[in-house]
Amino acid sequence: MQISELAEVTGVPLPTVKFYIREGLLPKGTPVSATRAEYGEGHSDRLRVISALASVPGLPIARMREILAIIDNWDDYGVIEAMGHAVAALPPYAAPSDARRGREDGASPEGPPPPQLTYAREAVAALGLTFDPEYPATRQLDDAITAVLGAGLAWTPDTAARYGASLRQLAENEVTPVPSMTARQSIEYAVLGTTLFEPVILAIRRLLHRHFAETAVEAPSQAPRATE
Amino acid sequence: MQISELAEVTGVPLPTVKFYIREGLLPKGTPVSATRAEYGEGHSDRLRVISALASVPGLPIARMREILAIIDNWDDYGVIEAMGHAVAALPPYAAPSDARRGREDGASPEGPPPPQLTYAREAVAALGLTFDPEYPATRQLDDAITAVLGAGLAWTPDTAARYGASLRQLAENEVTPVPSMTARQSIEYAVLGTTLFEPVILAIRRLLHRHFAETAVEAPSQAPRATE
Known part of the structure; x- marks a missing residue:
């Protein structure tokens, strides 16, 4: 044509x-x-x-080119490695340097900065997964936990296990179609599925939050509500 | 001091x-x-x-000011409304116009553009929640589904129900501490918890993907794998 x-x-x-x-x-x-x-x-x-x-919001042309090149040359990597590299070219990019800057300028004043990726290492163990410091999501997780703790919100390895329990079935379902795909299809699917379903998941979570918050706040409370 | x-x-x-x-x-x-x-x-x-x-990556000072003003003046809204407005001031912002532009310039050539928020309306029904077209997460969900379908990925209201089944417990756990908080604390918690745990969830999902992809691809396959 x-x-x-x-x-x-x-x-x-x-x-x-x-x-x-x-x-x-x-x-x-x-x-x-x-x-x-x-x-x-x-x-x-x-x-x-x-x-x-x-x-995909925030995906520059240069990163698109990189992802397409990985799809075209997947057999230089093998399927799993190619999937990992292609997904790693997706946003978020800013988290690592931001969070690390936060640690260095003293945003977390309690004690010395933790050894690198300690939070992720503990969380990955609690999730029952294999720790790989080179996989980009490992660093994303470490930075995300650092930000949570920096804001004074609660986090322990148990928290990771609890999130893992909810997300395990979701992630397994998403991977289900992969074995029936060609290598090229599965890498395309990994990239598009990873990024395009992220806003779906976050929007559903926000809708569920409101539902449960309404229930929690508007239900006649057992204990008298604290006032300011 | x-x-x-x-x-x-x-x-x-x-x-x-x-x-x-x-x-x-x-x-x-x-x-x-x-x-x-x-x-x-x-x-x-x-x-x-x-x-x-x-x-929070991508949160401009003006939006921070808006969120802080909502926290300070929460009783102008009521707690639930204030939470909703404060969370709505968080990223993502770009999705609505982007996705809508996509529809108008014909990125989805199959048939006329769907009536506004149809996808979200169906998904919210499948989730068993109350449809509120004014709640920002409703539009986020509609745009996210539009992008998924535009890329040729599978989506039906059943997909929403399946995601809801995984995310329900997660969201309910996250809301658990709210009733014991003051109004101000609960709005701060809604804002910080919503945004700071998003990268945690997405990173854990990516780690679980790799785990399940390795299992799916490297396991001796029952059916011969398709080749290109």
């Missing part, structure tokens, strides 16, 4: 398709004459992945 | 404390002489909340 048909079939505006080609995200079509190039199903599939990545 | 003691006690650097005062986030101390002001426990409590908000 011609580039105009590619735009029509995928619902991506033609100028946007051309932009993706210029940025090297979408390969050029095969030239069939001086003025025409032919596009195939590979292009429309790729374009759908690019469009989905483009909808 | 003097402002320098306030900085020491809270672990917030003195220039940062002064910045928060200039920005109107932290009230000035009570003047006790021409050159000295006295700071109390109210100031150190407030400073801890400000520090925690400052650690």
Whole structure:
């Protein structure tokens, strides 16, 4: 098909398709004459992945390019490694330096800063998983726990175990389709599923919070409510 | 105490404390002489909340000011409404316009755009919750589902019910401490707990994904794996 048909079939505006080609995200079509190039199903599939990545807030073009390159060259890594690298190119990026800066400038005044990734190490043990300091989510978790403790909120390895109990089934369900996919499909699915379902999960959590907060606050309380 | 003691006690650097005062986030101390002001426990409590908000990636000063104003004036709203408004001032902000733009420029070519919040309405019904189109998380959920469908990933109201089943206990546990708190404490807890535990949840989910993906991909597969 011609580039105009590619735009029509995928619902991506033609100028946007051309932009993706210029940025090297979408390969050029095969030239069939001086003025025409032919596009195939590979292009429309790729374009759908690019469009989905483009909808992720805070994902720069450079990171999109990185993710697409990992998908294209997955056999340099192996499937699991490729999935891990591709997911690691997704937001959040800022957490590590921020939280570490917080520790250094004394935002947590109680005692010396903990040895690196101690919180994550304890939490991962409580979750019953294998500790891998190189996996980006490990550092994300350590930074997230540091921020929780810095705000004076409660956190122990037991808290990790409790969250794990709720999230285990959810994560297992999400991975279920992977074995029936090709390597390429499974890496695309890992990237898109990881990032596009994050806001779904967080929105449902906020809706459930309100439901339970209404129940908790508006129910006639057993104990008299503390007043300010 | 003097402002320098306030900085020491809270672990917030003195220039940062002064910045928060200039920005109107932290009230000035009570003047006790021409050159000295006295700071109390109210100031150190407030400073801890400000520090925690400052650690939230993508939360602008203007939104911090808005959240603090809601905490201060909670009785203009009632506790539940104040919690909702304060949580609504947290990121994400970009999703609504982005996703809606996606629909308008034809990113979802299949049929006409759905009536507003249809996806969220169906999902909220499947979750067994009360539909409130004005609650910000409702729109967040609708936009998130729109992005999932736009990427060609599977979604039905049953999917919402499945996520709800996993997240219900998690959200209920998180709300448990609320009834024993003062109104101010519970709104602060809602804001900080909502935002600071989001990266914890997402990091644990990513760690569990890897665990289950390794199991799924590396286990000797029953069916021969599809190849590209």
